[in-house]
Amino acid sequence: MSTNSRFAVAVHVLSLMAWSGEEPLKSEQVADSVNTNPVVIRRMLLELAEAGLVVSQTGSLGGSKLANDPSQTTLLDVYEALECGGVFSLHRQPPSRDCPVGVNIETVLGDVLREVDTAVEQVLEGITINDVVQRLRPCGDASTVKGSKKKHYDREVSLPQLRAGAKTRRAKALRTA
Amino acid sequence: MSTNSRFAVAVHVLSLMAWSGEEPLKSEQVADSVNTNPVVIRRMLLELAEAGLVVSQTGSLGGSKLANDPSQTTLLDVYEALECGGVFSLHRQPPSRDCPVGVNIETVLGDVLREVDTAVEQVLEGITINDVVQRLRPCGDASTVKGSKKKHYDREVSLPQLRAGAKTRRAKALRTA
DNA sequence: AAAACTGTAACTATAATGGTTACAAACGGG
């Protein structure tokens, strides 16, 4: 089906930011971790910012970080931010109106697709970014990371007025902004 | 995401055959109902035949019909026949091995994606082709169909040795073949 | 002013899907 890795990348990006805490990450740092191009990351960050999940900052000390507490952001929020529009789609071209099946199949299928989407959303709603990060830890802690050369992810940086995304649909416990 | 209407079309096709009963349908008839090209239908029928859901017949009285009782074929069977390979995908390019998040995110995401897929499959497994056809009926019965001009869908046709698909993964109650 | 970022446009590349034409092979009926 949808060879859709956008969801996976988005969760990766947000998990990375949760890991790094208040430290704003540059698109190039994120791109290095995801193994892609910084512009691809910036495009995705734009979507996540519109949904109110991250805040970004231009300028020489700029970067992006989570807008909310990672324990308050669910994978459903991420899914909705990407506007995937459901697991399956109906016919592109409407079926024949002259066929007893064709004339009603879209209605019936619509019900089925909604059932599927609801099931997916219920699973995603039960998992937070914090959950993902927790499941990450057992394999290597922030303080004992190979290759990270003592980058102080939790270093204090007072980055003035990070701008939150416009929409902020679900105003969930904004702790930072 | 995947603007994937293949699943919708496949369910449409199988519902049409369930509606028509033992009458084999030509790819052109099916294409008319779906509002697409006969070759597109034949390509999909090939996939459905490989999964053992339909049987086809070449030659002048040829066509395709259901291989099994429609009350025994679930939408999960259809989903698997199309080999969609899951709702979401992992990263195309593997993430950085030098990043504490990147090195483990695929494992964690794999678990999440499996949870999602399982939820989808449980919904699909609970719905049969017969259920879809039943939900279709309230809006017009086979005997009172406009434009069908008394086509006897349930007419007796002794079509010799329709060939079933090769794989037939789930050998569910073959009533016809 | 200079350097370092993001935001964003403009291309190109790749892959999945769908539409179309064409034709060989299979099959039933005269």
Add this chain to the structure above:
DNA sequence: CCCGTTTGTAACCATTATAGTTACAGTTTT
């Protein structure tokens, strides 16, 4: 046995989603 019909299948082209790349204007810190 030949003829017409239909599937099986290959070979194209079109469209769309995703992704990768380059380039540059705007913003912010030093």
